[in-house]
Amino acid sequence: MTDRGAGAEDREDSAILIPLHEARRERMELPVTFHRRELDLILRLYGQMVAAGEWRDYAIDHLKDRAIFSVFRRTSEVPLFQIVKAPELARRQGAFSVVAASGLIMKRGHELQRVLGVFDKKLKLVQA
Secondary structure (H helix, E strand, O other): OOOOOOOOOOOHHHHOOOOHHHHHHHHOOOOOOOOHHHHHHHHHHHHHHHHOOOOOEEEEEEOOOOEEEEEEOOOOOOOOEEEEEOHHHOOOOOOEEEEEOOOOEEEEEOOHHHHHHHHOOOOOOOOO
């Protein structure tokens, strides 16, 4: 038996055990971030769009509940698109989404590569 000091056994909170990993998680809420492969896919698309002259600047935000990659045509404007990673939606609609400047969710899914497919150029049939 260990000696807990005078009167420690009489208190109600002396028997409460808190797992260390839970205590650390509560103290240090780490923000959601993009993983290296996810950033690689996003930056590859960004490079293609910059080369095409459609996009000019970007910003990355790491928040408590989501990570956001915002794309701008000009730095002083509101973002044209936002690529959002929200892990809390991973089991429902999917963690990744592309949001337009108006707030419209253009595409949502579980795989980032498929969600980024919304930016692929689609071929159109031209009548002669």
